[in-house]
Amino acid sequence: MAVTIKDVAREAGVAACTISFAMNGSAHVADATKKRIFEAIEKLNYRPNQSARGLVKKKTNNIGLAISEVAEGLENSLLLEVIKGMGKAASEKNYDLLISFQKKKDDESHILDVYRKQSADGLILMGTKVGERPYKELLKHRFPFVLLGRPYKPGACSSVNADNSKAAYDGARYLIDKGHRRIGFITPCSLDYDAAQDRLEGYRQAMSDFGLDVQEDWIGIGSFDPSSGEKEAEAFLLREDRCTAILAGRDTIAANVIKRSQQLGFKVPSDVMVLSFDDSTLTQTATPSISALRMPMMQMGFESASLLIRMIEGEMSFEEANTILLPCEIIPRTSTAD
Amino acid sequence: MAVTIKDVAREAGVAACTISFAMNGSAHVADATKKRIFEAIEKLNYRPNQSARGLVKKKTNNIGLAISEVAEGLENSLLLEVIKGMGKAASEKNYDLLISFQKKKDDESHILDVYRKQSADGLILMGTKVGERPYKELLKHRFPFVLLGRPYKPGACSSVNADNSKAAYDGARYLIDKGHRRIGFITPCSLDYDAAQDRLEGYRQAMSDFGLDVQEDWIGIGSFDPSSGEKEAEAFLLREDRCTAILAGRDTIAANVIKRSQQLGFKVPSDVMVLSFDDSTLTQTATPSISALRMPMMQMGFESASLLIRMIEGEMSFEEANTILLPCEIIPRTSTAD
DNA sequence: GTAATTAACAAAAACGTTTTTCATAGGACA
DNA sequence: TGTCCTATGAAAAACGTTTTTGTTAATTAC
Numbered sequence: 001m002a003v004t005i006k007d008v009a010r011e012a013g014v015a016a017c018t019i020s021f022a023m024n025g026s027a028h029v030a031d032a033t034k035k036r037i038f039e040a041i042e043k044l045n046y047r048p049n050q051s052a053r054g055l056v057k058k059k060t061n062n063i064g065l066a067i068s069e070v071a072e073g074l075e076n077s078l079l080l081e082v083i084k085g086m087g088k089a090a091s092e093k094n095y096d097l098l099i100s101f102q103k104k105k106d107d108e109s110h111i112l113d114v115y116r117k118q119s120a121d122g123l124i125l126m127g128t129k130v131g132e133r134p135y136k137e138l139l140k141h142r143f144p145f146v147l148l149g150r151p152y153k154p155g156a157c158s159s160v161n162a163d164n165s166k167a168a169y170d171g172a173r174y175l176i177d178k179g180h181r182r183i184g185f186i187t188p189c190s191l192d193y194d195a196a197q198d199r200l201e202g203y204r205q206a207m208s209d210f211g212l213d214v215q216e217d218w219i220g221i222g223s224f225d226p227s228s229g230e231k232e233a234e235a236f237l238l239r240e241d242r243c244t245a246i247l248a249g250r251d252t253i254a255a256n257v258i259k260r261s262q263q264l265g266f267k268v269p270s271d272v273m274v275l276s277f278d279d280s281t282l283t284q285t286a287t288p289s290i291s292a293l294r295m296p297m298m299q300m301g302f303e304s305a306s307l308l309i310r311m312i313e314g315e316m317s318f319e320e321a322n323t324i325l326l327p328c329e330i331i332p333r334t335s336t337a338d
Numbered sequence: 339m340a341v342t343i344k345d346v347a348r349e350a351g352v353a354a355c356t357i358s359f360a361m362n363g364s365a366h367v368a369d370a371t372k373k374r375i376f377e378a379i380e381k382l383n384y385r386p387n388q389s390a391r392g393l394v395k396k397k398t399n400n401i402g403l404a405i406s407e408v409a410e411g412l413e414n415s416l417l418l419e420v421i422k423g424m425g426k427a428a429s430e431k432n433y434d435l436l437i438s439f440q441k442k443k444d445d446e447s448h449i450l451d452v453y454r455k456q457s458a459d460g461l462i463l464m465g466t467k468v469g470e471r472p473y474k475e476l477l478k479h480r481f482p483f484v485l486l487g488r489p490y491k492p493g494a495c496s497s498v499n500a501d502n503s504k505a506a507y508d509g510a511r512y513l514i515d516k517g518h519r520r521i522g523f524i525t526p527c528s529l530d531y532d533a534a535q536d537r538l539e540g541y542r543q544a545m546s547d548f549g550l551d552v553q554e555d556w557i558g559i560g561s562f563d564p565s566s567g568e569k570e571a572e573a574f575l576l577r578e579d580r581c582t583a584i585l586a587g588r589d590t591i592a593a594n595v596i597k598r599s600q601q602l603g604f605k606v607p608s609d610v611m612v613l614s615f616d617d618s619t620l621t622q623t624a625t626p627s628i629s630a631l632r633m634p635m636m637q638m639g640f641e642s643a644s645l646l647i648r649m650i651e652g653e654m655s656f657e658e659a660n661t662i663l664l665p666c667e668i669i670p671r672t673s674t675a676d
Numbered sequence: 677g678t679a680a681t682t683a684a685c686a687a688a689a690a691c692g693t694t695t696t697t698c699a700t701a702g703g704a705c706a
Numbered sequence: 707t708g709t710c711c712t713a714t715g716a717a718a719a720a721c722g723t724t725t726t727t728g729t730t731a732a733t734t735a736c
Contacts, residue, residue, distance in 0.1 A: 002456055004692060015716050020694055027695095030714060047454035051398065052692035054389035056721045062436065062457075067425070079418040087405070087439035091448070096457065098400065099435040101425035110429070116385035118340060119400075119434065226622060255623040262625075282620045284564055285593040287600075342722060353686045358724055365725095368684060390722035394691045681734065689726075698717070705710080 003044045011040035023048070054118075062098040063090055063308055064120030066111045082148070085301025086124070093309050095121075108134050115143045122308045124148055142318050144311035148304045149195070158311065158322040160304040162295045164195050167328035168202030171247050171275050171293050174330055176210050178338065180245040180273065183207070184236035186220040186229060186257070188249030188277060196222075196249065199277070203247060222249045229256030237264055237272065245273040245336075251282045254290050258335065274335045277328075288334035296326045341382045349378035361386070392456075400436040401428055401646055402458030404449045416618070416635040420486070423639025424462070431647050433459075446472055453481045460646045462486055480656050482649035486642045487533070496649065496660040498642040500633045502533050505666035506540030509585050509613050509631050512668055514548050516676065518583040518611065521545070522574035524558040524567060524595070526587030526615060534559075534587065537615070541585060560587045567594030575602055575610065583611040583674075589620045592628050596673065612673045615666075626672035634664045 009016040014033060021027040022037045029037070040046075054060045065086070083097070090097050098120045100110045111134040114120050122144035125134075138145050139157065147159035168185075175183050185203045187196040200219070207214045217239075220232030229248060233256070236243040248254035254276030258268050266272050268288055276283055279294035303324050310316045347354040352371060359365040360375045367375070378384075392398045403424070421435070428435050436458045438448045449472040452458050460482035463472075476483050477495065485497035506523075513521050523541045525534040538557070545552045555577075558570030567586060571594070574581040586592035592614030596606050604610050606626055614621055617632035641662050648654045 002454070006692080016692085017694075017717080018715060021715090024694080028712095028714060033714080045450075045454060047451060048694095049393070049692055050455045050457040051389045051392035052721090053694075054721095055387070055393055055692080055723085056694045058721075060389065079421075083417075083437070087437065091439040091441050097437040097439070099421070099425065099437065101429040101435070103429050112383075113385060116340070116383060117388045119388040252619055252623050259623075259625050280619070281590055282618075282623060285590050285597075285620060286624070287597050344722080354722090355687080355724075356685060359685090362724080365685090366683060371684080386724095387722055390691090391724075392691095393693085393722080394724045396691075677736100679734100679736085681732100683730100683732075685728100685730085687726105687728070690724085691722105694720085696717105696719075699715085701712100701714090703710100703712080706708090 002049070003046050005046070005048065008037070008040045008044055008046045011044060012036045058118075060098075060119060060121055061095050062120040063095050063305060063312075064114040064123040065097055065099045066102075066114065066123055066125050067099060068102050068108065068111075068126075081297035082126075082301035085298040085303075086305040087301075088298075089302045089305035089309065095305075095309060097305075112137055115141065121312045122146070124304050124308055144308060144318065146304045146308045146311070148300060155321050155323070158307055158324075160300055160307060160324045160326070162195075162300060163325040163327055164198035165202035165205070166325070167277065167293045167295075168199040168247065169206040170202075170328070170330060171277075172203045172206035173210070175245040175247065175273060175275060175336070176206065176212070178245070178273065178336070181212055182215075182218070182241055182243045182245075183212075184218045184220065184232070184243040184246040186222045186232045186246065186249045186253055188222055188253065189224060190221060199249060218243060222253045226252070227256060229253035230260040233257040233260040234264065237261060237266055243272065245275070248274055248276045251276050251278045251280050251290070251292065254292070254335070255282060255286055258286070258288070258290070269335050269337050275330075276335075279331055283331075283333065286335075288337075291333040291336040292331050293328045294331050295328050299326055340387070341384050343384070343386065346375070346378045346382055346384045349382060350374045396456075398436075398457060398459055399433050400458040401433050401643060401650075402452040402461040403435055403437045404440075404452065404461055404463050405437060406440050406446065406449075406464075416616070416633070419635035420464075420639035423636040423641075424643040425639075426636075427640045427643035427647065433643075433647060435643075450475055453479065459650045460484070462642050462646055482646060482656065484642045484646045484649070486638065493659050493661070496645055496662075498638055498645060498662045498664070500533075500638060501663040501665055502536035503540035503543070504663070505615065505631045505633070506537040506585065507544040508540075508666070508668060509615075510541045510544035511548070513583040513585065513611060513613060513674070514544065514550070516583070516611065516674070519550055520553075520556070520579055520581045520583075521550075522556045522558065522570070522581040522584040524560045524570045524584065524587045524591055526560055526591065527562060528559060537587060556581060560591045564590065565594060567591035568598040571595040571598040572602065575599060575604055581610065583613070586612055586614045589614050589616045589618050589628070589630065592630070592673075593620060593624055596624070596626070596628070607673050607675050613668075614673075617669055621669075621671065624673075626675075629671040629674040630669050631666045632669050633666055637664055 005016045005019050008019050019037055022029045022034050086097055100114050102110050114123055124146050126148040149161045187200055189196050191197055222228045246257055248257050254274050257274055261268055261272050268274055276290050276292040279292040283290035283292045343354045343357050346357050357375055360367045360372050424435055438452050440448050452461055462484050464486040487499045525538055527534050529535055560566045574584055584595055586595050592612055595612055599606055599610050606612055614628050614630040617630040621628035621630045
């Protein structure tokens with residue numbers, strides 16, 4: 001079977017506990033003994049059994065990731081980036097990532113089970129919607145957790161998110177700076193999602209800050225429908241005072257906006273500029289290539305895992321709910337070129 | 339602290355072992371006692387500690403996923419699908435997914451550590467390249483593992499992969515059936531990757547089966563470069579006996595092929611048809627929309643996890659190396675419309 | 677009416693670590 | 707010479723389960 005601490009002890013001619021002391025650097029072990037021990041470890045390829053270690057230390061060195069209903073469109077193509085970021089933070093600190101999946105739709109027991117079974121030392125909650133119950137129980141028992149891009153009472157717990165509001169503000173401002181006054185806006189999805197709300201709010205704020213009135217029909221509500229964006233583009237362009245720029249809530253929406261605009265005889269970017277969210281391969285390879293606000297997915301993963309690990313290791317009090325908002329970056333491409 | 343089996347025992351007025359028996363359904367526990375026990379469990383929200391359970395049962399109920407150097411382009415946008423598939427298989431059988439990350443480039447110790455630390459009951463190996471050492475040690479110790487889309491000596495271990503060769507064959511045949519005789523082919527990346535080799539081979543086979551000679555300059559080697567596909571399209575089209583159809587090794591390559599073709603004055607699909615691999619949002623929203631061979635990413639995740647779990651649970655002998663090749667599906671869109 | 681069987685539960689050992697406590701041998705010191 | 711310290715290491719307890727073995731009382735068989 002697998003090699004245990006006793007095998008190493010026998011090999012090094014020493015008691016089991018001494019192996020443990022040597023490995024954890026805690027007590028006094030003579031240098032000569034240490035040398036023998038590490039040689040034995042190397043020879044036998046010994047690694048402490050995680051279950052046994054976890055049992056006595058009450059620590060698994062896993063960070064839990066609860067994936068609920070995976071969002072239909074938003075995170076999908078970018079999840080790898082997020083996980084990569086988490087992986088970077090985790091492996092630096094010697095943690096693994098334990099993913100717990102939802103068993104049935106609307107069943108959230110997988111979240112609390114991680115805590116109850118003690119299969120991880122903390123949790124990253126990611127997905128679209130979550131009921132109040134899991135939050136409450138985790139908070140009550142002071143089990144470390146971090147929200148990733150999730151809506152919740154601000155200040156009640158730590159969370160990491162892209163600064164959607166600022167991104168929309170910056171995007172609108174970018175278009176305003178290019179001389180546009182009539183700017184259409186399409187949300188990435190229904191206003192049930194707070195990413196949609198935040199983006200809309202940022203857009204409104206920018207318009208207002210620069211003294212521009214927003215016509216209510218300059219605002220369209222996008223969806224996950226594959227053709228979302230076409231109708232909205234049409235509405236923005238086929239009117240007396242047509243929009244000269246459009247801020248599209250998501251990459252596929254931007255693609256549809258451009259397609260429909262071209263069909264209607266408007267050139268992008270000369271007649272109408274289009275700026276998108278969610279930088280992906282789609283925005284890079286489209287013709288014209290699409291300018292986009294890049295969400296820092298990898299960094300979001302990294303920061304959420306780092307924050308969680310700091311909470312786990314007690315470097316951060318549980319009370320100071322840390323809200324991290326990460327800035328987005330504008331990637332200018334052809335669709336907004338002068 | 340967390341609630342233990344002893345708390346439940348006290349609550350139910352019974353010994354700890356009886357709780358265990360009741361939960362695992364193994365021994366005879368009186369129905370009345372069972373009822374009291376399950377009420378106590380419910381009341382206290384008890385779940386067995388995974389470390390303790392794992393220690394005595396020598397089983398973690400985790401399936402390990404070792405992500406090495408994550409491929410630059412191929413799996414990226416589709417990883418979520420793969421993980422979703424794994425999640426489905428795992429959660430059905432009450433497993434969690436434990437992801438172990440590479441600490442440094444070219445360092446593969448994270449693979450063997452999962453086995454040595456016994457933090458999972460088996461491993462799914464996914465990525466691009468892996469040295470011989472990890473395979474050998476895992477095989478030697480009969481630690482269950484499954485290769486996901488990986489090159490290795492056939493028959494030496496179980497693996498799951500998309501049937502790239504057949505996909506390319508079917509794709510070529512699809513174009514041949516539409517009357518094309520001069521069909522260009524672009525690999526998704528360098529021939530170091532066996533997915534590229536398999537696809538090329540399938541293409542050659544189809545051409546040969548239908549009595550069509552392959553001109554060597556109908557074959558282009560694609561890359562992860564964002565503009566990959568443009569040069570190749572040019573080469574295929576600007577010659578006496580120009581190609582009338584192109585089989586593009588990847589979605590971005592297909593997009594570039596179409597872009598360049600149009601720039602050269604060829605209409606897609608009337609002058610040249612384009613069929614792509616790797617169905618993604620890009621292929622759906624492009625204009626014209628791009629026909630593609632859809633890789634069954636979710637199913638690959640599902641099958642690899644299912645296979646691994648069967649190995650773990652001893653339902654499958656370790657010796658019968660199971661090679662699962664999953665068929666791809668042609669999604670016809672505008673770029674190959676008659 | 678007693679022996680054998682069975683049903684229901686408890687006691688205790690085991691899993692592989694870590695950690696607290698204990699033991700021994702030298703050496704320093706008086 | 708005896709006491710005290712220190713360096714080094716071992717013994718033993720603990721972590722929370724599962725599982726093997728024991729124990730008791732009730733039931734069945736003769």
